[in-house]
Amino acid sequence: MVNPIDPTSAAFLYAESRTQPMHVGGLQLFEKPEGAGRDYARQMYAAMSAPEEIAPLFLKRPHRSIGTAGQLVWVPDEHFDIEHHVRHSALPRPGRVRELLDLCSRLHSQRLAWERPLWEAHIIEGLRDGRVAMYTKTHHALVDGVSAMRLLASVLTTDPERRDMPAPWAARPASAKAQRTREAAESSLAQVPMSALRSAYGLTAEAAGLPSALVKTITRGLRNETSAVSLYAPRTMFNQSITGSRRFAAQDWPIERMRAIGQATGSTINDVVLAMCSGALRAYLIDHDALPDTGLVAMVPVGLNAKQAQVASADGGNAVGSVMVQLATDLDDPAARLVAIHRSMRDGKQALSSMTPTQILAMSAIGMAPSILTPMLRMQGLVRPPFNVIISNVPGPRSTQYLNGAKLVGTYPLSIPINGMALNITCTSYDGKMGFGLTGCRRTVPHLQRLLGHLDNELTALERAAGAR
Amino acid sequence: MVNPIDPTSAAFLYAESRTQPMHVGGLQLFEKPEGAGRDYARQMYAAMSAPEEIAPLFLKRPHRSIGTAGQLVWVPDEHFDIEHHVRHSALPRPGRVRELLDLCSRLHSQRLAWERPLWEAHIIEGLRDGRVAMYTKTHHALVDGVSAMRLLASVLTTDPERRDMPAPWAARPASAKAQRTREAAESSLAQVPMSALRSAYGLTAEAAGLPSALVKTITRGLRNETSAVSLYAPRTMFNQSITGSRRFAAQDWPIERMRAIGQATGSTINDVVLAMCSGALRAYLIDHDALPDTGLVAMVPVGLNAKQAQVASADGGNAVGSVMVQLATDLDDPAARLVAIHRSMRDGKQALSSMTPTQILAMSAIGMAPSILTPMLRMQGLVRPPFNVIISNVPGPRSTQYLNGAKLVGTYPLSIPINGMALNITCTSYDGKMGFGLTGCRRTVPHLQRLLGHLDNELTALERAAGAR
Secondary structure: OOEEOOHHHHHHHHHOEOOEOOEEEEEEEEEOOOOOOOOHHHHHHHHHOOOOOEOHHHOEEEEOOHHHOOOOEEEEOOOOOHHHHEEEEEOOOOOOHHHHHHHHHHHHHOOOOOOOOOEEEEEEEOOOOOOEEEEEEEEOOOOOHHHHHHHHHOOOEOOOOOOOOOOOOEOOOOOHHHHHHHHHHHHHHHOOHHHHHHHHOOOHHHHHHHHHHHHHHHHHHHOOOOHHHOOOOOOOOOOOOOOOOEEEEEEEEEHHHHHHHHHHHOOOHHHHHHHHHHHHHHHHHHHOOOOOOOOOEEEEEEEEEHHHHOOOOOOOOEEEEEEEEEOOOOOOOHHHHHHHHHHHHHHHHHHHHOOOHHHHHHHHHHHHOHHHHHHHHHHOOOOOOOOOEEEEEEOOOOOOOEEOOEEEEEEEEEOOOEOOEOEEEEEEEEOOEEEEEEEEEOOOOOOOOHHHHHHHHHHHHHHHHHOOO | OOEEOOHHHHHHHHHOEOOEOOEEEEEEEEEOOOOOOOOHHHHHHHHHOOOOOEOHHHOEEEEOOHHHOOOOEEEEOOOOOHHHHEEEEEOOOOOOHHHHHHHHHHHHHOOOOOOOOOEEEEEEEOOOOOOEEEEEEEEOOOOOHHHHHHHHHOOOEOOOOOOOOOOOOEOOOOOHHHHHHHHHHHHHHHOOHHHHHHHHOOOHHHHHHHHHHHHHHHHHHHOOOOHHHOOOOOOOOOOOOOOOOEEEEEEEEEHHHHHHHHHHHOOOHHHHHHHHHHHHHHHHHHHOOOOOOOOOEEEEEEEEEHHHHOOOOOOOOEEEEEEEEEOOOOOOOHHHHHHHHHHHHHHHHHHHHOOOHHHHHHHHHHHHOHHHHHHHHHHOOOOOOOOOEEEEEEOOOOOOOEEOOEEEEEEEEEOOOEOOEOEEEEEEEEOOEEEEEEEEEOOOOOOOOHHHHHHHHHHHHHHHHHOOO
């Protein structure tokens, strides 16, 4: 059965190249259930690799041939082999988090072969603290980062005793609860903003015209008609061509610490996250003697409620727009940076709320498909980068989650660096902690892991400045 | 710098598909030097991944574009990143040979991406007996199995104290000994039989005409004009379309045991190897209720000395021809099978020695490029497989070898199953042991590892029959 690939997914496939793989990843850390033996990872792998049936999303692969008139289509994989997609791996000694991040960097550097369904999952043992990790990798043509998180969340439970949760890629049985979970997961998959907006506004026919709408919005931003798309960003070491090698670093900090800073300064947790990134980027660029005089600009996807955005969305919840945030990396004082970020974010959101659905649609496209955007900007003769770095903050579950009895103790997103945008910072909250996932081109962003130390320093500096410590 | 790809290499690239990756592999087992610490594998990895310079063979990748008029060419990889090619891996618990073979099966199933140089090496720790393994993978367009073995051997030494041996992919420094080693390695690389024969006989211009010569020889074989190409083979479960998943199994046995059988029965060690394979295949096919009435035919590459083959070869040594050997799997008695194999092998070699260089050239092509052959045979309207299984026996070093102090204790080849030829058996001798490497399509050859038990049983049965035990 041959199915057409929708234009958004196709764009992610066409944009893919050796230096720019288009998959998102997730790293989850689990504590074994009590009484689990040394072969627990093997059991977890066995359970994950033996679903009764695989969901269609995970069985299709892209295909292009003379028979399809050169168009990309989805075809089912006739030789589907779960052992290719679900794997059991181990860390070399000494099994620190460092070895885990090395393995994830390596796995995230490898393109998914189009000749098979575009996903992989690795159950990883060998952490010296006994935890078990899972790294998953899914092509952006199948899911975006938020949907991938939701899909994973749909197989977690707050009940540590439950043991019958399916693998994320399993076709779900029709029990009432599982069915609802399933439907929720499917609707979140359908909720990739562009698709959702397209169906909501009947814009499908306009899909081919999207790029021009997008560029129009950005060009307007250049002329400063809206501060949400203030595209005046300095050149930095992050805004260069990239290679296909990735470095991934991750760590989490208690949300309580960020909340305390926010409360003391009248800013949001998200403002504090951005201020941490700002301070860390500043310190990193100073280390490399590469801090520009002008402050860096971050592209920050933000949630808009349905009414505000005038957008119908599957769970009555949020649609996504983007704000260009002045990171104020040129300021020396952490408190002053936080104030500037708070103001820039507030202005941007206000501008966004006054935008038309088409503008929001275009902004969403920036968030979802920067790789598609970049070549277009070049065509428009823009020489400066529209922004310097993408910083996303994806909300995750607030309560402790379990996967068949294994307690989820950490979850970190791996994202997509693109040409001209060598560093991506994606955060996700879970169970009182904010997990930062930093994904960069290894060559363009050397010693990426040092940003973790800078983030930690900056959090402490903000606490001091806010009198929250 | 763009270099044309010679037709043989190009044929291996064109023949490659998802179900038919065209790389050869090698698995080496090392014992740590005395006093080596727990992080020895990491040190080995560090040494392997930091050569001062990489040999050009390992820096080029295939490329095809409008600029090359659609032709495949070699281009240097501008973004070469050794960390993509040399990797440090670990085995899940309990770290038995079984987990090692599982990992090798998985690694061998993955195609090498053309966008990078066509090789990988994995330093593998986590074997519970403390040994360290190395799995290497090289595209057949770069080297054939024999050359790959020689390349590896060129960085080994009989001196356990030596520590300055380079990685196989390092550009060698110009010390006299290293230079000789290097030249020997390069000449063996150049010695891919077809290329060697082409240059020796000035056949380069005829290269495009090779297939027709090849088919002519085979067609003659069909009419029984030479017993070296007796193509009457039964259909078996091995002679079907394959998938891209591989299973690898390996084990070694003392050559002394095979020699004793040979001496007692007037056969060669190679005859005994073939008899072991014959008995094992028979037992395996009986297990699957799939033993054909007619005996299986094996395609066996054989060495011919230069004079006999009338072929100049780089080291004055051997060129390679192929003999179709009747495996006599229809006979119940191990001793009778050995006698039949010995006779078939002898007849085939005699026939081969009477062949013209062009015929030998064609036969070599069968050995080196069965994947190219198969579609041609189909075009010729042949419905039966020309043979059932490929069994190669590649001589390796006879004395104990060391890699920077680590003792090589086992070496096993991984080869290329192709459509219609789902099982490949390649043996390699080393330090008094014969290592059997069985590479098969996992779906077409289920429970491949059971062949190891059958091989062991057959060796014992042959010893009993020969009175050698």
